[in-house]
Amino acid sequence: MAFTRATGKHRRPKGAVRAGAQLAGVATLTAGGVVAGFAAPALAATDDVPHPEDTGLTQAVVIADDIADRISEQADVQRSAAVEAEARLRAEAEAKQRAAEVKKAADEAARKAEAERAEKARAAREAERKRLNTFVSPVDGSYVSTSYKASSGLWSSGSHTGVDFHAESGTVVHAVGLGTVVEAGWGGAYGNNVVIKMIDGTYTQYGHLSSISVSVGQSVTPGQQIGLSGDTGNVTGPHLHFEARTAATYGSDIDPVAYLRGHGVDL
Known part of the structure; x- marks a missing residue:
């Protein structure tokens, strides 16, 4: 018996069948590694077959390219950042080295300035120490006109208790060394006189002054002016009477020339 189809239009395969065919075709193309040239016309034979650009394969390629671009950009940024960081670290290291230098x-x-300052201060102190320990003549450029222990009726003791330095009236009289004034004023036969207690505990006296320029309790230094020579008191003419003593009292006198020479004064 012969079989016959019913009359009417032929129906296309259901959607499930078409989808299976499409997946099979893609699988075949993918397995071969290439998309055959005849695949596109074959797939395009029906209106329901998608175009190649609509497939997941194309989308995957595009996504992969985009990811690669992003990775490349990130790598460039990281390299640039690394170069900048290295340059910054190098600059900081150089700056630190320069600052350290x-x-x-x-x-x-x-240190050198402080050493020089300390040396200058030490030298100044030493110079001042030497100056303060230095003795000078009571009258510049003078000489002894009457010696120590010279005999004469002019002196109550019968002999000269000091020495006389030649000096015109008004000649500057100096303290012979560092000390403190213990007497400044009228001294009887000595006229206007100054007595100084020296730093070594001895005493020096300056008599017959025309004027006095220091006061009791005042400290004096070597060469400092203490008055002017004159002819006050028991004298026959202007000069400076100079005595050296072991005490402030009369009668404790010692040889003034030996005293000054013993302190480095050249007479």
């Missing part, structure tokens, strides 16, 4: 030079200069 500048500080070292400044510290060395300060």
